[in-house]
Amino acid sequence: MLKTPLKIVLLISLLLSGFAATASTPACRGDDCINEQQLYLSWALGYGQRSNPLYGGEKLDLVILPEIYYYSKYWFFDNGRLGSSFALTENTQLSIIGQLNQEKGYFQQWFSGNLLQFEANTFSDMPQFSTVADRQAPYPVAVSQVSKRPTALDVGLQIDTVSYGTLWQLAYWTDVSGQHHGQHASLGARRGWQSPYGKWQLSAHIHWKSAQLIDTYYGLTALEVPPGQEYQGRDSWQAELRLNWNKPLTERWSVLVFLRYLQLDSAMTDSALVRSDHVTTWFGGVSYRFF
Numbered sequence: 001m002l003k004t005p006l007k008i009v010l011l012i013s014l015l016l017s018g019f020a021a022t023a024s025t026p027a028c029r030g031d032d033c034i035n036e037q038q039l040y041l042s043w044a045l046g047y048g049q050r051s052n053p054l055y056g057g058e059k060l061d062l063v064i065l066p067e068i069y070y071y072s073k074y075w076f077f078d079n080g081r082l083g084s085s086f087a088l089t090e091n092t093q094l095s096i097i098g099q100l101n102q103e104k105g106y107f108q109q110w111f112s113g114n115l116l117q118f119e120a121n122t123f124s125d126m127p128q129f130s131t132v133a134d135r136q137a138p139y140p141v142a143v144s145q146v147s148k149r150p151t152a153l154d155v156g157l158q159i160d161t162v163s164y165g166t167l168w169q170l171a172y173w174t175d176v177s178g179q180h181h182g183q184h185a186s187l188g189a190r191r192g193w194q195s196p197y198g199k200w201q202l203s204a205h206i207h208w209k210s211a212q213l214i215d216t217y218y219g220l221t222a223l224e225v226p227p228g229q230e231y232q233g234r235d236s237w238q239a240e241l242r243l244n245w246n247k248p249l250t251e252r253w254s255v256l257v258f259l260r261y262l263q264l265d266s267a268m269t270d271s272a273l274v275r276s277d278h279v280t281t282w283f284g285g286v287s288y289r290f291f
Helices: 004-019 102-106 211-218
Strands: 039-050 060-071 076-078 081-087 092-100 153-163 166-175 183-195 198-209 236-248 253-263 278-289
Touching: 039 253, 060 278, 102 211, 183 211
Parallel strands: none
Antiparallel strands: 039 060, 039 278, 060 076, 076 081, 081 092, 092 153, 153 166, 166 183, 183 198, 198 236, 236 253, 253 278
């Protein structure tokens, strides 16, 4: 567990990293190279949904998906993430990144973090279909019955390395806003390939979320539920798959589809707030690149 001094170091590192002379930006994003100091803006128009695993939680309709990123020499903004990257070797880089914690998005449909988490044009999200039925809690608790969950700012370290055409990624995040006082981490691999029918990308991740984080968002206290229904969160392990497809039509227009499947474990589903053991996301549409 990261203590407060290390959280402060991470935050200061994020703020000061823009002045580091050795900082560098990623050379390529998927199969498409990024031009340094050039704004990238695109909009995807279509339809899709992200399911909501909570009782009383609303599905998130996906109609217009923006994608915005900018990489300068020393810092970058990439779809809601702000940070800086340092080249460790020719194929490995270390990044210091800050972002809003995404758990709030299940409780509040118009949470700002929901807007910029789907990188439609560069294949980032994925999910698939599950035959597992929604669970039935003995005494389900709806989102409207519990207190408001906080908006948290997380800062983390991320290592990306490319080996034999596969991108491997390891990330560790901690709460610097003092809202959930927890940490989360992920380990994943991503691989893309070109076919006559377009560009494909498949990725898999395993996520760990600390007991403090799970308890803040999915725990239930005696002030929220009747006696006997209280729940204290535990460490959670969640597996995720992503599949993206993109076919350029012109220099600026393309068609795309992405699917994503996130499997939740008992650390979440044991909460009476949670009605489903998975989250699915899907979207299909057309994308136009402005810059």
